[in-house]
Amino acid sequence: MENPGFVMHEDGLSNTAPSKIPQKNGHLYPCEENKRSYCSLMKLFLVCLLACLITTTVGVLILSLVYVGHFSPKTDTAASTTANQPSQNNADSRFNFLNNLGQSKVFTFQGGSIQWARFRNNPSDYSSPAELKFGTSINKHQSMMTLGTIRIFSQGMKVPHWHLNANEHGFLLKGKAWIGIVEAGGSTVTTFNITAGQVVFFPKNTLHWVKNVGDEDCLFISFFTTNDELKTLDVDDAFFGTPEDILSRALKPEGGVQFIRTFKKPIEDQSINLPANLKDLVNNASYAQSANSSVWKYFYDLKGSKEFSYPGGVMQWARYRKNGVGLNENEQIYSDSLNQHADTLTLGTLRIFSNGLRVPHYHFNAHEMGYVISGCGQIGIVGDEPVSEFTVGVGDVFYFPIGAQHYIKSTCEEELLMITAATTGNQLETLDMDDYFHATADHILAQLFLKKQDEFKKIPVFTVDQSINIP
DSSP states (O other): OOOGGGOBOTTSOBSOOGGGOOOTTSTTOHHHHHHHHHHHHHHHHHHHHHHHHHHHHHHHHHHHHHHHHHHSOOOHHHHHHHHTSOOHHHHHGGGGTEEOGGGSOOEEETTEEEEEEOOOSSGGGSSSHHHHHHHHHHHHTTOOOEEEEEEEOTTOEEEEEEESSOOEEEEEEESEEEEEEEOTTSSOEEEEEEETTOEEEEOTTOEEEEEEOSSSOEEEEEEESOSSOOOEEEHHHHHHTSOHHHHHHHHOOTTTHHHHTTOOOOSSOOSEEOOTTHHHHOSOOOOOOOOHHHHTTTEEOSTTSOOEEETTEEEEEEOOOGGGTTOOHHHHHHHHHHHHSTTOOEEEEEEEOTTOEEEEEEESSOOEEEEEEESOEEEEEESSSOOOOEEEOTTOEEEEOTTOEEEEEEOSSSOEEEEEEESOSSOOOEEEHHHHHHHSOHHHHHHHHTOOGGGGGGSOOOSSOOSEEOO
16 A cells, blocks of 8 residues: 555554654543543542541541530539529429419409319410419329319309219308209209308209309309319200200290290300399399208308317318218218219318428328418428429419328418318328328338437327327
8 A cells, every 4th residue: 555654563653754753642542541530530539538537537536525525424513513403394393283373364254253273175275384284284193173263243143054074062261152953853952051161062963053142252162073174064055055946845935936036145154144134133032941951962061060170270071981970960961972972072171370280191092182261381292203392372272193292381470271172082091191100110110211220219109199280
C-alpha cells in the first residue's frame, strides 16, 4: 500500500515523520487516560473513608461524654438534695384526696343551688385542674361516692326525682324541710319533717322530693353511692319526654290529649323549683307526718343519738349495728333498712377539740369521704401513692381510699367538726395505729424497727380509748 499511514513499525507506531508523532497527553492514548482516572477515583475514595472515620470517632466521643454526665452514680449529697425538692406532682398530689368545694362552680336554679365534688366523663366539664384530679382519683379508686351541697331557698323545692345509679344519704346542716318518698307500687308514701343535724336516706330508684318549709335556706350535705357520673331523672323531664297520646292514656285526664297540651315545659331547669307565682298556684299545702315505723326506714336523728366520747373529741353515728347493739327501737329500724339495701353508707359526725388528733387508722371494709363544717385541720395519708400533708377548712371535701392509713388533727382554736360517710351498710371495721402496735409481738417490732425489744415497753397501754386523743 502506498499510503504511509498504514505502514506499521515494530513499536506499533504508524510510519510518520518524527515531528508528527503525538505527545503523551494526546487523545490517541486511551489506556493511559483510564489509568489516570482510576487513580483519581482511588484518591476520592480514600478521602471519603478518612472523613467517615473521623466523624465516627468524634460521634463516639460525644456519646461517651454524654453517658458519663447523665448516668454516672450520684453522690449522697446529690441524692439528698433531690429528695428534699418536692416535685410539682407531689405538690399537687393532695388534690387526689382534697376538693375545695367552696371554691367550685355553683349551679344555680330558681329555688337554690348545687356544688359538686364528683367525677365527670368529659374532662372539659371540670372547672379547674384540681377538680379534675379529685374526680379522676375517686373514679380510679372506685370510691363509690360523690358529694354535693344542695341549698334550697325558703319555700323552694328539690322536685320529685329519682337517681338511677345511686343511693343518697343527706345530712341537713341547717334549715327545716319536708320529705316525701314514694315506694314501689305507689300505695305507700312516707312523709316527714327533718331539721338541722338529722339524716335522710333515699334508696336508689326511689322517687322522692325535698321542700324547704322554713324561713331560712336549707343546706344539705349529700353523699351519693357512685364514683361515676350521677344519673338523675326529674318527674317533669319524664313527663315532657313522653308522647302526648301515651300521657293521655296513662293519666286519663278530663279533656284527654287537649289537657296534656296545656302543660308547657319551662325554659329554665326545674331541678330546684321556686315559681314567682307560687302563692297563686298552691292554696292548700299540708305537711303530713307518717308513722315512725315508716319514717325511720329513711330518717335518723343523728344529733340526738348516743355520743361516743374520747379525750380529744366526740363521735356520733348513723349506721348499721349487728343485733341492734346500743340502738333504741327507732334506730333499729334505720339500721335494718341500711343493711337490707345494697351499697348504703355509714354516716357520722366527727368533732375534734382544738389540738386534738384522730389518730392514724384505716378501714378494712370502706372508703371514707368527709365535709368540713367548721374549724380547720391537718390531714395526712399513707397509702399506695405519695401525698404531702395538707390543710382543710370550712367547705372542703376529703377522701380516704379503703385501706389507706390517715389521720386528722384539729389546728384551730375552735373545734373541728366534720360529717363523714363510709361505704358500708355493715359494721364499719377500723384499726387504729396504737391498737395494732400493742397487738403486735414486741420481738416482731424489735426485728422490724431494729430496736431492742425492751424499748417497746415505753409505748403505754391506756384504759381509755385513744381514738381521738389530746396532748
